[in-house]
Amino acid sequence: MAGPKGKKQQKRGVDFKKIKRKIGKKLPPAKNATNTEIKSKAIILPEQSVASEKAGLAVNKRGLTLKELLQQTSHYSSKVRKEALLGIKDLFEKYPEELRLHKYAVIEKLRERIGDDDRVAQKTLHELFKSAIDAGCQEDNQELFVSLVMPYIFNAMTHLAIDVRLMAFKYLELVIQYHPPSFFLYAEKILQNFEDILRRNQFYLEDKKKLETALAGLEHCFSLLPCNKREVSSLENNDAGQRILHAFEPDLPAKSAGCSVIIPKLKDLVPVLVNCFQDFIPEVQMGSLLDKQSFDCMLSILHSINLAVKFFFYMTDEGKLESRPSQEGLDVTMLTISMTLLKKLLVLFPLNMTNQLSEKDDVEYFGLNTELTEIFLYLSKWICPPAILLGKVLEFLENSLLRKVCPDTRIGKAWEKREKREKREKLGRSGRSGRSGRREKREKREKQEKQKKQEKQEKHLISLLPFVPKLVSQVPDDWKSRLLQAFTKAFKDCNHECPLKLACLSIMEEMLVPRQDVLYLDPSVPEILDFQIAWIRELPMLLILMGDKNPSCSQVVLHLLLRVGQRSLMNSSFAWEYDNVQFSLQPFFSNQNDGNISYGPFVKLPRDSQELSLCCLFYFSHLDSLLLKSIADCCLCPHLEHHVLFRIIEVLHSSYKSGHIQIADHISFLITLLSSFSVFPGTSDKKEIYPVIESDVNISKESDVIILNRKALKSLTRIVQSCLSEMGDNSLVFLMLEKVILEQMLQIPPLDNVCAMLRMLITLDSKATIISQQAFISLGNILPWYLIDIVHCTAEEDKKVSGSICSSACCYYLTPCFVLFDKSHELLNVVLKTLRSWITKSSLACLTPDQTRYTTEISSRVDAVVSLLQLMHKDDKIWQIISSFKAEIDCILESIIVLQSSKEISMTIEERHMVQCALGRLRTLHSGMQSV
Template sequence: MGRPKGGAAASSSSSKKPKAKPKQRGGVDFKKYKHKVGRKLPPPKNATNTEIKSKAIVLPEQSMASERAGMAVNKRGLTLRELLQQTGHYNANVRRAALNGIKDIIVKHPSELRLHKVAIVEKLQERICDTDKVVRESLFSILQSFIFPSLKEDNAISTRSTLFLLMANILNGMTHLSMDVQLVSFRFLELVVINFPSSFPRYAEQVFNNFLAVLSNDRIHLQDKSKLNSVLSALGHCLSQVAYATENGNTSNRLGHNVSGRELWKCTLDEDNSGSRAFAMSSILMKLQNLIQILVNSVEVLASELSAKSTIDAQSSEALLSALHCLDLICKIFIQEVKKPQMKLGRSKTQFGPEWLKSSVLVYMMKLWGVSRSFHEKGDDKYYFFNLKIAEIFLCLSACMDNTMFPADKFCQFVSSLLAKVKTIRNKDTMEKNLNIITSIPDLVSNAPDDSKGYILEAFTDAFRDCKVDCKLILPYLDAMGKMLLPEKTGILFTEKDSGLEYHGAWVDELPRFLLQSIDKAPSVTKVVLELLLRIGQYFPTMECGNLHSFVKLFGVKSSSGTVELGPFIKLPRDCQELAISCLYYFSSLLPDTVELLASCCLSDVLEPIILFKIVEVLQSSYKAGNLHITDQLSFLSLLMARFRIHPGPFCTQEDSQKGSSLSTFKSLNHLILTSLSEMGDGSLVLELMWDILSKEIVRIQNYAFLLCSHLKTIELFYICLFMQAQIPSLHNMNGLFRIIVTLDAGTCKLMNEDAIKVIAGYLIDAAMDLSKTIELGFQSDQTRVFQYFIKPCIIIFCQNEKVLCCTLEMLKSFATGDDHGLSCVSKLNYPGELSRRICIVTSILIFLCNDGKLHKHLSLGKSVIKGILQHIRHLMDSNLPGVTYEDKQKLRFAFEQLKTKALQLNCWDRSELEGFSSTT
C-alpha cells in the first residue's frame, strides 16, 4: 500500500479507528492467565501446609564464658592449655596467633609461667624446626624474654630433662633440609649456651660437627652476611666455654662456669670417668683444628670482598671480626693445652705439644699473616681493627712462633704501628673494646729479640703517656707496665745492655699524675696505682724519686705564707690511705717535704685513729731505717702532742660531746709518741734536740692565752675568743708536753728558766680551775684522781729538781696574794678577781702536793712560802675589806684549816709554832 499524497488525505486516514474483532461463539473450557516473568506461582488450592513453628529453648549456665570464669585467658578468651594445643595446628596463621596469645598470657598473668614453665617449654620446643619464619622468631622472643630468665631463677631439677629435649630439637634443626631452619637453630643454641652453659658439654662434639658442616657450605657465604654472623656468634659463645674450661684446668665435661648451671651439670659428671672426659677433649681439639682451616678461608674471602669495596659493609665487617674472634679463642685453647702436661690414656699417649701446634695451626696462620700484610699496606684506618684482631691472635701464639715462620722484626714493627695509631683513632669506644693487645705486650717483649724490643717499648711508652685516666685502657696499661717493671711476675729482667731500662723511669714518672687525676675521675684506678707504686718502691729501694715529687701533693700543698692546704689523702678510703703511707717508707727522699703535710693530716678531725697511728709507726720505722732525720721526727711528734684537738673542749656543743672519745685517741697517741721518743737513744740528748721545738709550742700557747685574756673584756670580740679558744691546746696537750720532758729528762736544767716556771705554775692553776670540766671527759668522778692525772708529770719534775718546786711555790704565792702580773700571760684562763677563790685554788694545789710522800722533803724547803700564804689568809679573815663577804671568810677559814693540817703532816714546823700561829688568828 502506497503513501497517501498531501497532508489532508493523510490526516483523514489516520483518524479512522481499527475494526473490533468479532466475539467467539460457544463456551470457554480453560481460562488463560498471563503471568509476569519471575513471579512465584501461587500454590494450588489443594496443597498441604507443611510449615512447622517452634520456640527457642534456652538452657541456663551452659555458655563457654561461664566455664572460664577465674581462669587466665588471652584477648580472644583462650586459656594457656588451648593455646599450647593450637601451636601444633597445620595452619601457620593459627600457630602465630597461638604464640602471640601465650605471650599475652605470660605478660598479664606471670603466675601462669611460674606454674607451667616446664610444660610450656616441652610443648614449644617442637616449634624450633617450624617451617614458618614468623613462628620461629616468636618462639625465640618468648624463650629469650620470659621463659629462660624464669628457669634460671629456680634452677629446679625438673628443668634438666626439659633442656635435654630442647637441645635435641636444636640439634635436629641443625641438620634440617631448610637452610633457614639450620641457621635459626644456631641462634637457639647460642641462647641456651648463654643462659645454661653447663648444658653444652654433653653435646659439644656433635655441635662442633654441625658447625663444621654449616660453615663448609658455600651457600652461607654467598647469602646474606647476617646469617653468617648468627652462626659465628653462636660459635664464639661455644668456644668461650671451652676456653674457660681449658684455662681453669677443667675437662670437657666441666666447661660450664655459670652459677645457675652448676647444679644442672652435676648429673652428667657421674656418668663419665676421667679417661672418657680426656678422650672427648682430644676429639674436640681435632674438630677445632678443622675449624681453623675453614675460618681462615672465610677470613680470606671476607677480606677480599672488603678490599674490593670502596666503603666497608657493616655486616661483612662484623662477620670478619666474628671469624677472627673465633680464631683467637681456638688459638687460646690450643696454647692452654700445650702448656698442660701430656695425658696418658692406657697404653696410648696423646700429646699436644709445640710441634703439633706448628704443624696443625701455624701452617694455616700464614694465610692470616698475608691478610694482615695486605690490610697494613693499604694504610687505611678503616682496616685498623681487623689488623688489631689479627695481631692479638699472633700475640697469643708468640710463645710458640720462631723466626723461620714469622719474622720477629717485622712483627714487632707491625704491633708498634698499631699502638702508634691509638692516638689517631676517633671512635674511642670501639678502640677500647678491641685493643686487648696491651695485656700481651709483656710476653711479646720477653720473647722478642733484643734488637726488636725497642719498637714495642717506644710505641708502648708513647701510648701510655697519652692515655687518659678515665679511659678503659688505663688498667691494662698499668698491668702491662707492672709486669715489665717487676720481674717476679713474668720473669722479664732487663740488663744494663737492654734498651728497656731507659723506659722504666718514663713509666714511673707518669704514675703520680695518674694518681692525682684518678681520685676524682676514676677512683678504681687510685688503688691500682698506689699498689704499683708500693711494689716499685719495694723492688727498687734505691730508685731516684726526683720526678715523683708530685706524689707529695696527695697529702697537701704548703703556700708561700706557710699555711697548709690539705690534699685528697684524707678523703681516700682506708685501704688506699694505708697504701699511700706505706709508699712513703720506701720513697725516703720525699719524706722531708712530707712530714709537715702529714702532721696537718693527722690533726684533721676527718682522719681515722687507725690511720693516725699508722702514720706515726711508718715515720718511726723510717727514722730507725735511717731514711728520716731525727729533727724531722722530733718536730712531727712534738707537733702532734701539742696541737691534737680534743673534743669536747671548754666551749664545745652537745653535738661535739657525742662525736666519740677523741680523748681516748689522744691517750693512745700519747703512749705511742712517748714510746717512740724513748726508742731514740739518750733522753737528755733527745730533749736537748727538741727543746727549741717545745719552747716554740709553749710560746704559741702563751701568745694565744694573752690575746684571749685581753679580749675577754670586750663583748664585741666574744666570738673571736671562741675561735681562738678552739685553737689553744687543752690541758691534755700541756700534760702531754710535760710528759715528754719527764720521759726524756725530768731533771733537766732547762726548767730553771723563769718562763718555764711560769708555765708550770699556770698549768697547775688551770688544772685546778678546770677540774669540773675534765670530769666530764671520761675520768672517774673522784676529783682527787682527776687532779693527780694532771699534776703527775709536775710531781716527777719537782722530785728531780727541788729548785723548780721552790720557784713554783713562790709563783703560786704571788697568785694567791694578787700579785700575778707575770703569771697572767701564761695561762689560758681568765683568773678570778676574788681573792677568796684564788686562795682556795692555791690551797687545793698545795694539799695535793702534800699528799705525795715523795715531796715532803722538798716541801719543807718552802715552808716560808706556805707560812706566808697562811699569814695572808689570816690577814684577810681579820680585815674588813669591802670585797670580802661573810661567805668568803668561811671559805678562807676552811682553806686555812686544811692547809695548816697538811703543814703539820710535813714535819716542817713544831706543833707549838703552828698552834701559836693559829691561836693568834
C-alpha cells in the first residue's frame, strides 16, 4: 500500500551509473588496452601490375578481357551479368577476331544464361547468341554448335517463368534459322514443347504478344516440312544429323528421326492450334475491331495448320519415304484431322468483312479467308465437302481474282470526310501553301499504304492460283467459265512487274501445255480454246512491254512461248494462232519508223533469254518476210554480240531446211547481212563508208574494235557461203542471187561488204563461168572502183594510218577479182579499159559524187592505176593473163606520157613528180611484160 500523500519516498543508493550512448557509436578503448597497430611501407613490384598482365590482350571499355567478362556472366547479381554481357558485345564490336577465335568457349559459357530471368540480360544475350551462332555456322562443323546449345534450350522450355519459356523458343528459332536440319534431329522434343506451351493458353489471354512469339517459332518449324517430292527425297537422303560430334552431349540422337515421329506429333498439335484459333472467334462474331496482334496470331495459326495439311497432302500424294507409315495409316490420320478441321474451323468460312471495317482490316480478313480456302482445297482429297461450303469457296476465289473481295478503294464515311476536308483546304484564305504541303505528304503516305495493301493482297492471292487448273477441270461448266474469265482478267489487270504476273504465267503454262500426261483443259472445247487463244495473244505484247528491265520475267514468258510452239506441232488449233504471234513479235527484235530503226529488247536480254527467243522461231510453220526483215535489222545492231548473230543464222537456216522459210526470203536475208554489215558501227566519218583492211597485228587500241568487227564479217561471209552451198543446185541459186547482188554492189557499198558479196558469187560460180552478159557489164563498172579502193587503203598503210591495209592482207580482198579474171579474160579487158579511160581528162565529167570519194586529182588517179598494176603483177597467174592484153597496157602507158606532156592540164610540181614516178614504175612493168 502506498503511504500517506504528504510523506516523501526515501532515496536509495546507486551502485552503477548508467551511461546513455548513441546507437552506432564506437566504444572507446579500455584504459588498459594494448595497441596492436602495425605500420609498414608499401612494396610496389612492377611485374605484379594488373595492367602489365593485360598488355596485348583485347579488352573492352572497362579494361576487362573476354575471360573476365565470361566469368562475370555467372554472377548472382543481374546487374553484373547484364554489364558483363554488354561488355562482351562491346568487345566483339571492337575486336571481331576475338569471336572467331573463341567462338566455342563463348557458346559453352553463354548457353548457361539461356534460362536467365532478367529481361535486359536476355535481350543482350540473344544478340550475342545470334552473332556467335552466325560466326560458327559459317564453317563446316555447324552440328557442333547445335549440340552445344540445344539441351540448354530444352531445359529453358520447362522453366516455371513463362517469359523464360517463350525466350527459349526465340533461341530455338535462331538455331533452326542458321541450321535447318536441326529441326528434324529434335523434332519430337520441339513439337512436344510447342504443344505444351499452346495448351496452357492462359498466358496469352492478357498478352497476345507472348502467343505471337510462340506461334512465330512454330510457323518457322512447319515451313521446313517437305511439301513436294524433291524435298521429301532430300530429307530421306540428308545425313547432316549423322555428322554431329557427341563428345560434349552423349545423349543426343545419332540421326534424324525423319517423318515417322513428325506425323503423330502433328496429329496432336493441329487440334491444339484449332482451339487457339477458336478463342478469337467471339470477338470476330461480335464485330469488334481486332488489334494487329490478334490478326497476326490468327493468321499465324491458320498458316501453321495450312503447312501441316500441305505436308500430309504431299506425303500421301507424292512422298516416298521408307520410314513413313503406310498409305492407309496416313489416310486414316488425315481423315481424322480433316473432320476436326471441317467441324471446328471451316464452318467459320468466310470470316465476314463488314462495312464498318477499315481498308487495313479488309486486307487482314482477306488473308485469313485465303488461308481457310487453301486448307479447304487441300482437305478436299479426303473429305466430300458440303455443296454450300464448296460454293462459298468458289465464289471467294472468283471474287479474289476479280479483286471484289478487297477492292482498292472504299467509299465510306471516312472517305467522304477526307474529301470534305480537302475541299475546305482548297478554299482556305490563309496558309494555302502550308496546307498544300501537308496534303501532298498525306497523299504520298496514302499512296504508299495503298501500294503495301495491294502487295499484301497479291501475296495472298498467289497462294490460291495453283488450285485453279485442277478446280477448272473438276467444277461444273458454269463455274469453269466463271473461273477462267476471272483468271484471265486478273492476268491482264495486274502490273507486269509484280510477282502476281509471274504466278499467272506459271499457272497458264499448266493449262496450255499438259504436264505429266495431265490435261487440265481440253482445247477441243470452243469456249476453253477462246481463253487459251487470249492468253497466247498476250504473251508477245507482254514481252515487248517488259523490255529488258525485267530479264527474269521475260525469260518466263519466252519459256512459255516456246512450250506453246512445241505443242503447236501436235495441235492444229494452236498452230494457226502460234503462227500469228510472229506479227506481234516483230518489235521485240527491231522496228522501223520513218526510216529510223529502233532495236527491240532482244539485243540487251541475257544470253539464255536470247536463246529461248531464237528457239521459238523454229516452231513457226511459216516465217513471214516482215519478221525476217525485223530480225535482219536486229542482226545489224552494233551492240549485238557476234556469236548471237551466228546463232540467228544457224536457227533460220534450220528453219529453211525444214520448209518454214521460202528460198527467196532466205536469200534476201543473207544478202542483207553481207551488204549492210558495218565494220565501223556508230560512226559517221569516211571510215564507216570505206573501211580498211585488217592487219595481222593490232596497230593500236583504237583499231581493236575495227579488227573484231572485220573478223566477224569474215566469219559471217564464210557462214553465208556455207548456207548457200547447202541450198541446192549452185547454178539455180546463182541465177536468183546474181541480180540482187549486182544491185547492191552498184550502190557503192563499203569495201568489206563488196568483198563479201564477190566471195558469195565465186562460191556459186566455182565450176564453170555462168555470169550473164548483163552481169559482165555491171562488174566492169564495179570492179575498177573496188580495186582502186584496195590501192588507196594500201597507200594509207605506208603512212601508218590506224586500221589501214597491210600489204599481206590484200590477198584476201584481191582473190575474188582474180578468180573472176581467171574465168573471164574479157572481164579483165573491160577493167583495164576502164582504168585507162580514168587517166584521160574527158572521163572526169563522167564521175559521180560517190566515185570521187578519194580525190579527183589526175595525178592521184594515175598513181592509183599504176599501183594496182603493181599489185596484180605479184600474182604470176594474173600477170600472165594481163600480158595477153599488152595493147591495153601500152595504151595506159601512152596516156600517161600524153598527160605528162599536155599543157592543157595544170599540175603542181608535186603532182608532176607523182606522175613521173608512176610512169617510171609502169615502164618497169612494161619492160618485164615484153621479156615475158
